[in-house]
Amino acid sequence: MLKVMEMENIALADGTEIRIRPIEPGDVAALMEFHEGLSFGTVYRRFFGIHPHLGIHEAEHFCEVDNVNRLALVAMADDSLVGIARMERVEPATTAEVAFVLADRFQHRGLGRVLALRLAAAASERGITELVADILPDNLPMLRLLPDAGFAVTVSLVGGIVRQTCPIPIQAGTAFPAQ
Ligand SMILES: CC(C)(COP(=O)(O)OP(=O)(O)OC[C@H]1O[C@@H](n2cnc3c(N)ncnc32)[C@H](O)[C@@H]1OP(=O)(O)O)[C@@H](O)C(=O)NCCC(=O)NCCS
Numbered sequence: 029m030l031k032v033m034e035m036e037n038i039a040l041a042d043g044t045e046i047r048i049r050p051i052e053p054g055d056v057a058a059l060m061e062f063h064e065g066l067s068f069g070t071v072y073r074r075f076f077g078i079h080p081h082l083g084i085h086e087a088e089h090f091c092e093v094d095n096v097n098r099l100a101l102v103a104m105a106d107d108s109l110v111g112i113a114r115m116e117r118v119e120p121a122t123t124a125e126v127a128f129v130l131a132d133r134f135q136h137r138g139l140g141r142v143l144a145l146r147l148a149a150a151a152s153e154r155g156i157t158e159l160v161a162d163i164l165p166d167n168l169p170m171l172r173l174l175p176d177a178g179f180a181v182t183v184s185l186v187g188g189i190v191r192q193t194c195p196i197p198i199q200a201g202t203a204f205p206a207q
Pocket of ligand 1: 040041069070071073074126127128129130131134135136137138139140141142161162163167169170172173
């Protein structure tokens with residue numbers, strides 16, 4: 029049976045407390061504010077182009093998920109949205125494309141890895157066995173995220189974009205350390 033994703037409180041290695049929970053329709057304003065606060069480089073690496081503002085319809089689309097074929101986890105610090113990890117089922121139906129973005133001040137602190145592991149666990153519970161991430165070739169932090177988290181990544185080049193593909197180990201939520 030499909031597990032309902034739950035809210036979870038974690039602490040980063042530096043002690044910062046983070047709440048991770050599924051995205052909600054009510055997150056639209058917080059998501060737009062989060063996006064406005066991202067640096068040019070962070071937006072470019074996430075959207076593969078210039079995308080300074082998130083329109084309301086786009087934000088609504090990101091927040092309205094079915095939690096089966098599309099889901100997203102948000103990381104909250106002091107009631108501010110500081111990170112998002114999302115997945116969308118593609119073809120074949122056991123594969124999901126994933127994407128991550130953290131507020132600049134929360135990058136390189138281990139939060140990306142925490143979200144990747146939680147997202148993989150949630151995807152696995154939904155019958156996903158393989159993750160795919162499309163990454164700009166110079167995006168070293170993202171190129172390292174999944175391999176460093178323990179995923180066995182296969183790499184290919186698709187139109188100048190690096191495509192990482194990896195199986196989700198059974199019970200990814202417990203097979204890896206939380207951080
Ligand atoms: C891609 C992205 C999500 C990766 O997140 P990240 O913060 O770099 O990755 P992690 O959370 O795993 O942090 C790893 C770094 O933090 C360090 N770190 C500190 N504490 C840590 C902990 N407890 N656990 C793991 N790493 C920790 C690691 O040593 C590592 O540093 P290094 O790269 O210098 O070796 C983030 O960089 C980001 O939002 N980038 C902009 C958007 C983007 O590129 N999205 C990808 C499109 S798919």
